[in-house]
Amino acid sequence: xxxxxxxxxxxxxxxxxxxxxxxxxxxxxxxxTRLFMQNFGSSEWELGFNAFFxxxxxxxxxxxxxxxxDIYVLTGNEVRLWKSSxxxxxxxxxxxxxRSTITLQLPDRGEYNVLIHNLSNSxxxxxVKLMLYGLESDLLYTSIGLSIVxxxxxxxxxxxxxxxxKQNSPKKLA
Amino acid sequence: xxxxxxxxxxxxxKWELQEYVNxxxxxxxxxxxxxxxxxxxxxxxxxxxxxxxxxYGPKNxxxxxxxxxxxxxxxxxxxxxxxxxxxxxxxxxxxxxxxxVAKYIVLFAAVFLxxxxxxxxxxxxxxxxxxxxxxxxxLLAIFVQLFIASxxxxxxxxxxKNEVVSVLASMLLLFGIDSFSADIGGSLTFLSASERxxxxxxxxxxxxxxxxxxSADIVTVDTISLSILVPVCISIFLLIFLYMYFTRFMExx
Numbered sequence: 001x002x003x004x005x006x007x008x009x010x011x012x013x014x015x016x017x018x019x020x021x022x023x024x025x026x027x028x029x030x031x032x033t034r035l036f037m038q039n040f041g042s043s044e045w046e047l048g049f050n051a052f053f054x055x056x057x058x059x060x061x062x063x064x065x066x067x068x069x070d071i072y073v074l075t076g077n078e079v080r081l082w083k084s085s086x087x088x089x090x091x092x093x094x095x096x097x098x099r100s101t102i103t104l105q106l107p108d109r110g111e112y113n114v115l116i117h118n119l120s121n122s123x124x125x126x127x128v129k130l131m132l133y134g135l136e137s138d139l140l141y142t143s144i145g146l147s148i149v150x151x152x153x154x155x156x157x158x159x160x161x162x163x164x165x166k167q168n169s170p171k172k173l174a
Numbered sequence: 175x176x177x178x179x180x181x182x183x184x185x186x187x188k189w190e191l192q193e194y195v196n197x198x199x200x201x202x203x204x205x206x207x208x209x210x211x212x213x214x215x216x217x218x219x220x221x222x223x224x225x226x227x228x229x230y231g232p233k234n235x236x237x238x239x240x241x242x243x244x245x246x247x248x249x250x251x252x253x254x255x256x257x258x259x260x261x262x263x264x265x266x267x268x269x270x271x272x273x274x275v276a277k278y279i280v281l282f283a284a285v286f287l288x289x290x291x292x293x294x295x296x297x298x299x300x301x302x303x304x305x306x307x308x309x310x311x312x313l314l315a316i317f318v319q320l321f322i323a324s325x326x327x328x329x330x331x332x333x334x335k336n337e338v339v340s341v342l343a344s345m346l347l348l349f350g351i352d353s354f355s356a357d358i359g360g361s362l363t364f365l366s367a368s369e370r371x372x373x374x375x376x377x378x379x380x381x382x383x384x385x386x387x388x389s390a391d392i393v394t395v396d397t398i399s400l401s402i403l404v405p406v407c408i409s410i411f412l413l414i415f416l417y418m419y420f421t422r423f424m425e426x427x
Contacts, residue, residue, distance in 0.1 A: 009201070017208040021212045
């Protein structure tokens, strides 16, 4: 029983520490890459950035272009699929974007890229800025899960020891 | 006879482990390790910048590792003198060397295990391969720093035999050695944990990625050998001295 109580406390401490780590890591929102476009030809397809690493946070794209474009957010595997077969299977599709702010919850931790397609008959110029903000969802869920398991275990062991004490009380024995 | 000797050693190690696991120091180590290793911003523009994050992200861990080592080792060695545990244990048929070695190995393994497990979380956090050599190089840097820091902390604890004084003295000495050796430069940089980490990371980065992933400098075989050998040799020398002192000359009152 003592071991289980100790385990519950350690789990709770790990959960709370991870929650604090998640809050501090999620407290930073920064523009981590930007793309300047000049004379992006009509009907062209282009991978907008170098492949970038991102945790499961909210991706915010600030688009400021001279003509509308289609923007696709792809994972590393989806980029490879597009390069090999031309098939687009994107996690985020934003069509006809010219001047706006787009947000997308990234599902997993890993490699991403942005594919841009010029829809118009004229060349496009402007800027696309990527920012990450919000908490890393995987860390958040893990930390909350560990804390809850710790609390449940602790409460469970306390109830069990209370029951045991009650059963062994002098009144019962008598 | 040998079996009995072995079982006595195991029993002493088990006592030490139980004391360690049941004390709030375990929570302190977990919190310190998580705060120092996992708190860093994802400031990357390229997928290949993961190595930058792996190096610069947990750079504070050596500071926290020194604090942790000072507290854990001093508390165990000096504290057991203060509380009369050493005297009590030595009144049983337990040899001194078993007590010393069991304490040292258990504490070393426990601290290293916690820091290594939490550091390995970076494999997931940075989407690295489980066989990424730079992760294991970083674990080697943690191991070497823990080795030298723990021998210094144990030396102070055994000589001073006062818990509070030895915690403070070993903290100050470890910080002093680290910052002084980094500032002075030259061959003394091999005593600085962060400099050593830089050499190790740079050299193995050159070997596995073709170029030093964290700076333009080229790390030579001599530099890398000295950066490992100097702290390891000092630690081994200190450990042998401590072993001799603890088992033959130390007075327990």
